Structures are given as C-alpha cells and as structure tokens.
Amino acid sequence: DAKTTQPNSMESNEEEPVHLPCNHSTISGTDYIHWYRQLPSQGPEYVIHGLTSNVNNRMASLAIAEDRKSSTLILHRATLRDAAVYYCIPMTGNQFYFGTGTSLTVIP
C-alpha cells in the first residue's frame, strides 16, 4: 500500500488560503488520492479526491503533481470551522490507510 508523508501540524490565519501538502511517492498509477478531514470528536468527512488532473469542489481544490508523487489540498479561505486533522489517502482498491494526518489550526 502507498504510504504518505504529511506535516504533523500547520497554522493559518482566518480568511487566508491554506496549502496542505502530502507526499505519496510510492503511489501506483491507478491509485486515486483522497482527502478526508476529521473535526474534533467527529468521524472523518470526505473533502475531495482525484487521479491525475487538478480537481475543484465547493470545499477545496486538489492540485496533483505531474508525476503524482505529491499533492496539495488548497482551502481558499480558511474559516474557524476548517480546524481539523486532514488526511491524505492514496486509495489502492484495498484499504484506506489514514496515517496520522496534518492538524490544522486556524487563528482568528
């Protein structure tokens, strides 16, 4: 299974963009890259996923490197509600391997 490397923690000021990086250098060609987040005392929730092209939805944007060995989740304007642990998950069709994720703190 592809493993990931994410910063343990990041901080952002409210209403500023946030770029959350993820390294997944062992990813295979058919693995989709999923991002989930987990707010305190809640189950994880889906954020976005993609294969090769950059993806946008109402929550975020996902920028995938051309060699697919890394990706970046972009929150365009961080709000206090975005404070959570963000998990980058290469999906192998086998299991979801969450890792420890990046804990995002949003400063008012």
Added chain:
Amino acid sequence: GAGVSQTPSNKVTEKGKYVELRCDPISGHTALYWYRQSLGQGPEFLIYFQGTGAADDSGLPNDRFFAVRPEGSVSTLKIQRTERGDSAVYLCASSLSGDRVRETQYFGPGTRLLVL
C-alpha cells in the same frame, strides 16, 4: 437524509467482558466498513462488508474481534474478552456500491469504548 449512526456513543466495560457495537449505514449503501481509532492516530481499517458478506477482514487484530451484517444493512462489531488495549473509538462508514478506489465513504460519529 439520515447519515451513518452508531450506538452506543459511549461504552464502558470491564476487562474480560463481551461488547457489541452497532452501526446503521445510510439506506441503500451496500458497502460497510469498520475502523478503530486510538488516541492521536488516524483510523485503522478493520473489516469491509459488501452486502452481507465480509469481503475483507484482514484488519481484524485477532479472533476476539468479529463482525456481522446478516441482512446487508445494520452491522454489529463484537469483541470478546475485552482487554484494556481495545479502548479506542470504533468508527463505521458506508458507501454506495463498494468501489473503494473512487467512492466516498460516509462516516458515523463513532463509539468510544473504554475498557477498565
């Protein structure tokens, strides 16, 4: 519509006891997953159901853990002879058809199990 629900929300038991944790997936979702999350860690996969059958139980840590989904909807995770190390949040998720590569999983709030 209703999301994934889990009961109980909290469970305290004594070492050696038997516990059952219940998951009600989103109506119509054929795939159901169980995860375990220890403090400070990400969720760890336990088992995956496609319909009534366990399609992948490779994450179950040992034979004290067992899960069923007899009618393809509600699932029960069963833990026998509980140990203090079993203390964790147990998360359930469901997805529409079980395409694990592309599909979104919808998670419940979890059951917090404490073994004394």
